[in-house]
Amino acid sequence: MQSVRAVILGFGTVGQGIFNIAQQRRAELREQHQVELVIAKVLVTDAARAGRALPEGFDASLLTDKIEDVLASGPIDTVFECMVGAQPAYDHVRALVQQHGCAVVTANKVMFAKHGAALRELAGAAGRQVGYEACVAGGVPVIKTLQNMKLVQHITKVEGILNGTTNFILTSMRTNPGKSYEATLAEAQAKGYAEADPYNDVSGMDAFSKLMILSELAFGAQPAWPEVPVVGIQEITAAKVAEASAQQQRYRHVASTELVTEGGQRKIVASIRPLLVDAQHALYAVEDVHNAVAVSTDYLGVVTLMGPGAGMYPTASVMVEDWLTFVQQNKLKSGSA
Ligand code: NDP
Ligand code: HSE
Numbered sequence: 001m002q003s004v005r006a007v008i009l010g011f012g013t014v015g016q017g018i019f020n021i022a023q024q025r026r027a028e029l030r031e032q033h034q035v036e037l038v039i040a041k042v043l044v045t046d047a048a049r050a051g052r053a054l055p056e057g058f059d060a061s062l063l064t065d066k067i068e069d070v071l072a073s074g075p076i077d078t079v080f081e082c083m084v085g086a087q088p089a090y091d092h093v094r095a096l097v098q099q100h101g102c103a104v105v106t107a108n109k110v111m112f113a114k115h116g117a118a119l120r121e122l123a124g125a126a127g128r129q130v131g132y133e134a135c136v137a138g139g140v141p142v143i144k145t146l147q148n149m150k151l152v153q154h155i156t157k158v159e160g161i162l163n164g165t166t167n168f169i170l171t172s173m174r175t176n177p178g179k180s181y182e183a184t185l186a187e188a189q190a191k192g193y194a195e196a197d198p199y200n201d202v203s204g205m206d207a208f209s210k211l212m213i214l215s216e217l218a219f220g221a222q223p224a225w226p227e228v229p230v231v232g233i234q235e236i237t238a239a240k241v242a243e244a245s246a247q248q249q250r251y252r253h254v255a256s257t258e259l260v261t262e263g264g265q266r267k268i269v270a271s272i273r274p275l276l277v278d279a280q281h282a283l284y285a286v287e288d289v290h291n292a293v294a295v296s297t298d299y300l301g302v303v304t305l306m307g308p309g310a311g312m313y314p315t316a317s318v319m320v321e322d323w324l325t326f327v328q329q330n331k332l333k334s335g336s337a
Helices: 013-024 026-033 067-071 089-100 109-125 142-149 164-175 181-190 199-203 205-219 238-246 312-334
Strands: 002-009 035-043 078-081 103-106 155-161 249-262 265-278 290-297 301-308
Touching: 002 013, 002 089, 002 312, 013 026, 013 035, 013 312, 026 035, 026 312, 035 067, 035 312, 067 089, 078 089, 078 312, 089 103, 089 109, 103 109, 103 312, 109 205, 142 155, 142 205, 142 290, 142 301, 155 205, 164 181, 164 199, 164 238, 164 249, 164 290, 199 205, 205 249, 205 265, 238 249
Parallel strands: 002 035, 002 078, 078 103
Antiparallel strands: 155 249, 155 290, 249 265, 290 301
């Protein structure tokens, strides 16, 4: 039996989901993969905060609000990073990789859009990997799929719904005409979809971070950030939604990145904006918290993936998958599989 020691940075919706899955799948991990995931330390902002809700079976003595405690918590094989924002998340992860040579699994798309390339280089220098499936489209396996497609396909365009909260709100505004925007947003937060500060969700900035990650993966580069128009859903009123419904149309918040050739030069053109679609459009039927990503390639045409774009278990489960993939690859490398 291999024991893998890991730390979790951030213990909200996603971080607690990782702990719960590790508990729920403990026997399967042992029996099928001969591995035990040991959580050595968990970082939050204020470990002494009164009334903190913790998952059943969690040892509260693992909580700390000092990164020094995490760094000193013995050998660490993997860091699960599920904090909010680029900093101090990136500095913490970087320090852990530098000190422990650990693998990284992150859900933090703001951090990864900005520092992903540097982080992958740093981890690579230590012979380790970075898993970031959870950064884009929650439980929809778009990163793995693009990584695989890229082995042979030339990707020309990636387009889709990348934020679960906005799709949930737009769906709810149409199906519950009397319900207020505030009540719907509060429901999205209670379900663990929306960020604690939902500005990035509704302004389109969350989808922007995800789109930059997809651009980098699909085309090897991100477009210049200031050149990407980002329009949120704030201007979509109940009246506009009702008007669209009367025309058998629906609002979708669509992020798109495309490789185009202009004057002989290849260029990435990206945008994030609400779009009115009719029943013939591929995104018309994507409802509630679901995300969808349509990938255009030379050999395949268009391949569309759809599924839950946010929430505790869709997100945390793909992080545990990233981790387990690394464990299996390391076993193969060491010949102990
Ligand atoms: P939460 O707000 O529920 O949890 C965030 C956690 O991070 C909290 O435990 C918080 O501490 C901790 N934290 C935040 N800032 C710091 C800091 N400076 N130092 C130490 N700890 C800190 O967020 P989620 O779990 O929903 O999301 C986590 C990450 O995953 C985000 O980057 C989010 O964008 C991403 N994500 C979320 C998804 C979702 O469906 N919720 C889906 C995909 C990605 P404390 O508990 O003390 O407040
Ligand atoms: N707040 C994000 C969303 C979480 O609603 O899509 C998933 O990244």
